[in-house]
Amino acid sequence: MNQQLRKSLLEYHRTHSFVLYESFPLVTNDSTVLFTNATVTPFKHFFGDQDVTPHNYALIQQCLRVGGGAGGLETAQHDPNYSSLFEMFGCGLFNCAYPVAVKYFIDMLGHIGLPKAKLRFTVPETSHFTDALIKNGIESSSIFAINENGEFWQEWRFGKNGLVGNGLTAIFAREDHHVISVGEMVSNPQSFVEIGNLIHIHGKAEGSKVIPVAHDGFDVGIGIERLVIALEGKTLYELSPFRELIEIVAKSLKTLGVNDLSTGTLRVVIDHLRSIVALTQEGVSPGNKQQAFVLRKLIRSLLEIIWLSVGRIVSSAEIVSAFAEFDSPRQSLLIVKIVSEEERVFRETLMRGKIFLTKNPLVTLEVLMDTYGIRSSLLPLINGS
Secondary structure, eight states: OHHHHHHHHHHHHHHTTOEEEOOOOSBOSOTTOSBOOSTTGGGHHHHHOTTOOOOOEEEEEEEEOOSOSTTGGGGGGTOTTOOSEEEEEEEEEESOOHHHHHHHHHHHHHHTTOOGGGEEEEEESSSSHHHHHHHTTOOGGGEEEESSOSSSOSEEEETTTTEEEEEEEEEEESSOSOOOOHHHHHTOTTTEEEEEEEEEEEEEEETTEEEEEEEEEEEEEEEHHHHHHHHHTOOGGGSTTHHHHHHHHHHHHHTTTOOOOOHHHHHHHHHHHHHHHHHHHTTOOOOSSHHHHHHHHHHHHHHHHHHHHHTSOOOOHHHHHHHHHHHOGGGHHHHHHHHHHHHHHHHHHHHHHHHHHHHOTTOOHHHHHHHHOOOGGGHHHHHHO
């Protein structure tokens, strides 16, 4: 369904005279973010540069958001629809009023199979979005005003001292029963699937101030996987190829004696590996600065999960190889090489930590973490090695 959905979205926007773009690299020249983490990232100049004449654009962009949310790197542990690496459909609309932008948004969702009767919306408490939704046939009982960011957002800030906007979130209701609160949708994410956002970008942050942008307009961001989840009625990791990846990782861990790993932990392993593969494909190597540090952190977190699951320090090569052969066969050898080298470096760090502990048995766990980056959960494995 993914390919069909991508084709449908792009063709719809082509026929509506949007200029289509290819996906931009994950590693961006934008100094305010480490990675392309939203479809608006490559188009900030359309909104903020006085010398640019913006046009309506659309694309499907590969994005990476690492470490967000309360769960940090392990958000997939408790969220079966979470992925750090994802595809997002995005577009920009200029020179149009709220009702026109909202009509476009609702019509586009209807075109791909999400009728307005099944949509619910959160909107900023003070904005023009409520009136625009009602003018476009949305019942007031399907609109929920919020005054601060929480599970759903009402304000977006795109990077440090970047663009600022307020907007609505569209939620797909799988069932027809009446919704009485935002809390009801938050507590039942399998019945109410967050689809995407329509954001009015109106300003740019300068310290604590927000100044008007050169060209205000509307930004749309919709996760492709989120759409498939809504349309197929499944969780992310029940979809292909995530389902196959679960089977591959579970089989590899079984050869190491792990037979009962939780699905949450399997999701985290897959989430880490997908991000590691994507960064490797972009030419990133593990290190201690910026994107390189993110890759190092992901690999070491992956190793910790594998070792703790197995109960001893083991080679990750078989798991990484099996995953990479399926996900990125042309670069599988390079991916295994990079992860194996970082594993060697990490093992050396653990040994230094073990020697340090032997000489300083009363050292605090905070010192061990600050000095060597070794979490307390690894101590039994270090002492047993």
